[in-house]
Amino acid sequence: MATEGAATAVPSSSGVSGLDLVKLTKVFPGGGVAVSDVNLHVDHGEYVVLLGPSGCGKTTTLRMIGGHEFPTSGDILLDGESLVYMQPHKRPTTTVFQHFALFPHRTVLQNVEFGLKMHGVGKEERRKTSLEALEMVGLEQLSDRYPRALSGGQQQRVALARVLVTKPTALLLDEPLGDLDRLLQLRMRVELRNLQRQLGLMFLHVTHNQEEALSMADRIVVMNDARIHQIADPLTIATKPATELVARFMGDNNIIRGKVVEREGTRLVVEDDHGVRVSVQAPGEATSVGEPAMVAVRAAAVEVVENVGGPALNSAECEIVFVEFLGDLVKLHLTVGGERMLAKVPGERYPSFRGREGEKIRISWREDDGQLLHA
Amino acid sequence: MGSSSTPEPPPLDDATLVALDEVEEGEAILAQQADTGEVAHEATLGGEEAGGGRGWATAAWGAPGFAWLGFFLLAPLIFIVLVSFWTRTDIGFSKTWTLDNYSQLFHDQTYWHNMLTSFETSLIAVFLCLLIGFPVAYFLALKVEKMQYQIGLFVVALAPFWTSFLTRSVAWTYPLMGREGALNQVLTKLGVSSLDDPLFDIGFSTTSVRLAMVQLYVLFMVTPLFFNLSQLDRTALEAARDLGGNWFSTFRAVILPQIMPGVVIGSIFIFVLTMGEYGTVTVIGGNGVSSVGTIVQSKVVAIQYPQGAASAVLLLLALVVGVFVITRFANLRKEL
Secondary structure, three states, rough: OOOOOOOOOOOOOOOOOOOEEEEEEEOOOOOOOEEEEEEEOOOOEEEEEEOOOOOOOHHHHHHHHHHOOOEEEEEEOOOOEOOOOOOOOHHHHEEEEOOOOOOOOOOOOHHHHHHHHOOHHHHHHHHHHHHHHHHHHOOHHHHOOOHHHOHHHHHHHHHHHHHHHOOEEEEEEEEEEEEOHHHHHHHHHHHHHHHHHHHHHEEEEEEEOHHHHHHHOEEEEEOOOOOOEEEEHHHHHHHHEHHHHHHHHHHHHEEEEEEEEEEEOEEEEEEEEEOOEEEEEOOOOOOOOOEEEEEEEHHHHHHEOOOOOOOEEEEEEEEEEEEEOOOOOEEEEEOOOOOEEEEEEHHHHHHHOOOOOOOOEEEEOOHEEEEEOOO | OOOOOOOOOOOOOHHHHHHHHHHHHHHHHHHOOOOOHHHHHHHHHHHHHOOOOOOOHHHHHHHHHHHHHHHHHHHHHHHHHHHHOEEOOOOEEEOOOOHHHHHHHHHHHHHHHHHHHHHHHHHHHHHHHHHHHHHHHHHHHHHHOHHHHHHHHHHHOOOHOOHHHHHHHHHHHHHHHHHOHHHHHHHHHOOOOEEEEOOOOOOHHHHHHHHHHHHHHHHHHHHHHHHHHHHHHHHHHHHHHHHOOOHHHHHHHHHHHHHHHHHHHHHHHHHHHHOOOOHHHHHHHHOOOOOOOHHHHHHHOOOOHHHHHHHHHHHHHHHHHHHHHOOOOOOOHHHH
16 A cells, blocks of 8 residues: 555545544543544545634644544544554654744754654764755754744744654644744745645644635545534535535625425525525435525625516525625625625725615525535 | 854844844735834834833832832941941940951851851752752642642642741651651651661751751742743643653753743742751751851850851852852843
C-alpha cells in the first residue's frame, strides 16, 4: 500500500492506509461529552479541515489524535495501527499548538533542534537538519533570535519548522492562523497550503473560520455539539449544506422552514407559513406530504426580479430592510412577513438599490439551488 | 560568528527587531491598506498621555509611598550609619567621629564567626526552601486543574501565616522535635531509637534554628514560584512532550528559565529574612545559638549603640552583596 507521506494514496475505506477515527468518543469527567461517535477517514497527503464553532469538539478530536487527550472509547488507527495507547512523542503525528507554544528562552534554532535532540540526533546533524527546515520556511537568517524578537508570522513558521524536523506522517494544526492579523492570515493560508503540497503530508487543521476552511481544505469536516454534521469538499459544503447547522454556520444561506405540500417522484415542494413555495430535488428522501421540511437557498444564488407579482414557486416577495454595500457585492437584507432573507448581488448594482429600504421587491432562484436540509 | 574582519553593526534589541520585521510584513498590508487614520489616531492618544497635565496627579499618587520609605527606612538608615561612626559613652554616644567601632568589630572573632554561621544558615534555608517549595508550587500551579481548587489550596498553604510566629516556633520545637518530643516518643514506640539515646535532639541547637527557619519561611519561596508557574504557557509543555522531551528536558528547556525570576525573588526574601534573623534564633536556639542579629541586639541592650550600629551596618552590607549576587541569576527587569 501507499508509503508514508505519499502524495496520492488510493482512497480507502478499509483503513489500511491513512488515518481512521473509529467511533471516537470523549466524555470528560463530570459528564461533558466533547466528542461523540466520530468516524473519519483521512488519506495520506490530504488536507482536511475540522470546522465548527468553539466547543464543538474539533480541538478535542485533534488532541486525541495527537495523544494529548485519552479517548473514552473508540479507536484511532494510522495505517491500520492503533495509536490510542501510544505516548504523544512515539506517535507519527506532531501537533502545531495554538499560540505557537514556542520555548521563550530558546533561540529559534534551539527551538527547532529540540525534537531532534530529544530523539538523540547528534549535534552536527541536528543543526544541519534544523537549518534546512528553517530555510524551508524562510527563516534561516533569524536562527539566533529569541521568539519574542519575532513577529507573529515568523513565530508561526518557527512552530512549523520545529515539528517538521521530526518527520511526522501527519501534521495536526490547532487554529494555526488564529493569532495572526487578517492580512497575514491570508498570506499564511497560501504558504501553509503550498508547504503541505510540497511535503505531500497529511495535514489536519482545526479552525472556526469558514473562509479559511473553504480556501485551504481538500475536504472539510463540519462539527457541532460533539458530532460530525457533514464531510465534503469545500464546494459541496458551500453549496449543498447537509444540515441546518451547516447551512447556518457557513452563513449567507436562506433557510425556508415549512411543510411538504407536494411530492412527484424525487421532487418535493415545501411551503412555509408566509406562503413562500420552494421546489427541491431530494432523491432518496422519504419525506411525505404534510411532514415538516427545511430547504436552504444560498444568498448568492438568489436573483432580484424588479417586477412585483408573478409566479410564486421558487420566488418570494420581500421588503428591503437594509442595503449593505461591501465593495465587490451588495447584501440585501430582506424580510418576508418577519422571516429574514438575504440576497447577494454584484457590487456594481449598488446604485440601483441605494436608499430603497422599505420598498417591496421580488426575488427568485432556480430549483437546482435549493437544498433539502436534515435537522 | 565566523572570522569576518568587517566590524559588525551594534546588535539591535528585541523590540527593534520585532518592529523592523513588522514593518517588513506590514509592507504587504500597507500596499492594500490606504487608511492610515488609525495610526494617526493612536499617535494622538499617545501624545495626550505624555502631556504635562498628568505630572501632578502621578506625583500625588507616588507621594505617600516615598514619604513612608523616606521616614521609616531611609532616615533611620542614614541615622544608624552616622551613629556607627560616633564615639561610645556610658549613656549612649557623643558626636565625635571615630573608626574605633569598626576596627574593634574587624578584630572581633565572635562577630565574624556569627556572620559566617548566619550566612551558612541562610544558604541552607534558601536551598531547602527551593527543594521543598518547588514541588508544592508545581503541584498547585500545574497539577491542580481547576482555578478554584488552585486558589483554595494556595490559601490553605498560607495557613501557617494565620497563627502567631511565636506559637508556631515554640510548638514546633520542644513538643514535636525536642528530646522528649512527639517524634522521639513515636520512634521509641516503634523501636527505632530510645528516649535515652534519641535520634532527634535538636533543642537549642543550630540545626533546630535552621529547620525552624525553613518551615517559617518556605512560603516566601512557594508564593513567587506558584505565580511564576501558573503563568507558564502550558501548551509549551505539551509541545515539549509532543517533540519527545521527558520531564527533565522539559524542565530545563521550558520551566526553569521561566521560573528564574521567582527563584530569585524567593531567594532574596529568604536570604534577607534569615541572615538578619533574631527572633527565631532566640526562641528556638535559646542561649546556645547566636547570630549577627543577636550580637546587634546584645550590644543595644548593653547601651553600646555605636558598636551595635556598626555591626548592623556590616550586616546590611553583607545583605546588599548577597542580594546583588542572587540577582545575577536572572534579569528581573527583562523577565517581569
